[in-house]
Amino acid sequence: MTQRDKVPPGQFVTDRFPVLTYGATPKFDQDSWSFRLSGLVEEPVELSYSSFMALPSFTLTADFHCVTQWSRLDNAWEGVSIHEIMKLVKLKPEARFAMAHCDGGYTTNLPIDVLLDDDVLLAYKHDGKPLEPEHGYPLRLIVPKRYAWKSAKWLRGLEFMPEDRPGFWEMHGYHNDADPWAEERFSY
Numbered sequence: 001m002t003q004r005d006k007v008p009p010g011q012f013v014t015d016r017f018p019v020l021t022y023g024a025t026p027k028f029d030q031d032s033w034s035f036r037l038s039g040l041v042e043e044p045v046e047l048s049y050s051s052f053m054a055l056p057s058f059t060l061t062a063d064f065h066c067v068t069q070w071s072r073l074d075n076a077w078e079g080v081s082i083h084e085i086m087k088l089v090k091l092k093p094e095a096r097f098a099m100a101h102c103d104g105g106y107t108t109n110l111p112i113d114v115l116l117d118d119d120v121l122l123a124y125k126h127d128g129k130p131l132e133p134e135h136g137y138p139l140r141l142i143v144p145k146r147y148a149w150k151s152a153k154w155l156r157g158l159e160f161m162p163e164d165r166p167g168f169w170e171m172h173g174y175h176n177d178a179d180p181w182a183e184e185r186f187s188y
């Protein structure tokens with residue numbers, strides 16, 4: 001694949017790693033940090049920082065496409081694969097959508113089949129180093145096949161839902177589905 005084939009329409013490539021955050025970078029406190037799986041699961045789960053970090057790790061190289069038109073290619077992400085996370089709970093059959101919840105109150109929504117793709121992970125490292133605070137330390141969601149606003153920084157939990165509900169940017173005019181190859185940028 002040539003580099004051009006990796007760049008969706010209307011995007012340009014940058015080697016930088018811009019920061020795009022609505023609001024301030026939340027403070028991380030290891031003792032009060034936890035990761036929750038909630039909503040339509042048989043038993044909700046809450047993991048401490050150390051038990052989360054003890055989960056088997058998964059690495060992936062993927063491109064990252066921001067709706068503001070920059071793409072950063074070949075990011076090496078390391079974290080825990082979504083499939084590993086889902087071994088911790090049993091989804092109820094009515095679960096069809098998920099909401100990512102973050103420190104600071106940011107949210108973003110995904111259909112469960114998009115969340116459960118093989119390239120989705122909860123990342124704690126980028127290009128071999130712990131995530132920088134402004135890029136989501138200690139944990140962020142990575143959904144390579146969607147625009148980057150679906151890759152929630154400072155992730156604290158996933159909630160499973162029977163019906164779709166818009167997250168933060170989806171409520172403020174961004175497209176619900178966010179496929180960069182279809183240029184699903186805005187909903188208006």
Ligand SMILES: Nc1nc2c(c(=O)[nH]1)N[C@H]1C(S)=C(S)[C@@H](COP(=O)(O)O)O[C@H]1N2
Binds near residue numbers: 019022148151
């Ligand atoms: N918690 C949280 N996650 C977030 C955001 C945010 O404001 N808060 N911004 C989103 C947007 S719009 C983009 S483009 C990417 C940018 O990730 P980066 O700052 O690591 O480049 O993070 C996404 N995840």
Ligand SMILES: [Mo]
Binds near residue numbers: 020067068149
């Ligand atoms: Mo963005």
